[in-house]
Amino acid sequence: MNKILLQAENISHSFDYPLFSNINLKIEESDSIAILGRSGSGKSTLLHIFSSFIEPNIGKVELLNRDLYSLSKEEIEDIRRNRLGIIFQAHYLFKGMKAIENLEIASLLSNEEIDNSLLKRLEIEELMEQKIGELSGGQQQRVSIARVLSKKPTLIFADEPTGNLDKETAKLVMSVLLEYIEEHKSAMILVTHDEEMAKLCNRSYKLEHNLSLNPFP
Ligand SMILES: Nc1ncnc2c1ncn2[C@@H]1O[C@H](COP(=O)(O)OP(=O)(O)OP(=O)(O)O)[C@@H](O)[C@H]1O
Numbered sequence: 001m002n003k004i005l006l007q008a009e010n011i012s013h014s015f016d017y018p019l020f021s022n023i024n025l026k027i028e029e030s031d032s033i034a035i036l037g038r039s040g041s042g043k044s045t046l047l048h049i050f051s052s053f054i055e056p057n058i059g060k061v062e063l064l065n066r067d068l069y070s071l072s073k074e075e076i077e078d079i080r081r082n083r084l085g086i087i088f089q090a091h092y093l094f095k096g097m098k099a100i101e102n103l104e105i106a107s108l109l110s111n112e113e114i115d116n117s118l119l120k121r122l123e124i125e126e127l128m129e130q131k132i133g134e135l136s137g138g139q140q141q142r143v144s145i146a147r148v149l150s151k152k153p154t155l156i157f158a159d160e161p162t163g164n165l166d167k168e169t170a171k172l173v174m175s176v177l178l179e180y181i182e183e184h185k186s187a188m189i190l191v192t193h194d195e196e197m198a199k200l201c202n203r204s205y206k207l208e209h210n211l212s213l214n215p216f217p
């Protein structure tokens with residue numbers, strides 16, 4: 001039987017207006033899940049709730065068999081550092097440093113070796129000596145994905161990881177991510193506007209006007 005990595009129960013959240021209510025989702029190892037929805041529907045907020053950054057108004061998130069929002073700051077910090085792969089819209093690379101230095105920091109923090117075959121797959125191995133600030137948006141995005149996968153995360157949360165990429169490079173990045181989760185019995189939740197990318201995942205959902213998360217199509 002596959003292990004459950006994340007279980008969200010009855011999640012509701014509002015900021016200025018209610019974003020979603022009563023959301024339930026279960027994620028097992030080797031799962032890849034896409035979340036679609038209009039701009040402003042709350043996709044990023046939902047991803048932040050699942051990944052330890054925002055406590056929901058109502059509901060429970062069990063992450064790796066722990067009741068996420070009952071944990072201490074230190075315990076959450078430890079899970080984020082060692083178990084989660086977070087690929088968000090603003091990528092957290094050190095702009096003044098070389099690409100390779102960014103990967104070295106991640107590898108030091110997580111005690112995992114840099115995987116050179118991954119750099120080759122992402123077509124960024126030639127860029128390693130360049131400063132992040134000198135790379136294009138899409139190149140930075142791929143360095144940031146390499147940095148996250150170097151940590152060997154158990155669960156990947158990706159907010160439009162292919163947003164800055166042309167179709168061919170986007171497909172390449174998706175296949176690198178999907179191969180990673182297959183090989184490491186990891187799982188991924190992906191937010192995207194691109195239905196073609198969503199189709200590559202094994203399940204898709206859409207955040208709808210009625211505040212629920214429905215299977216899509
Ligand atoms: N920290 C916050 N404080 C107050 N309101 C917020 C906060 N974060 C998000 N919101 C509001 O919640 C709504 C949903 O935002 P969210 O970023 O989750 O949407 P989204 O579906 O990811 O949109 P997009 O596709 O444009 O990225 C927006 O109206 C936004 O202004």
Ligand SMILES: [Mg+2]
Binds near residue numbers: 043044045159
């Ligand atoms: Mg968003």
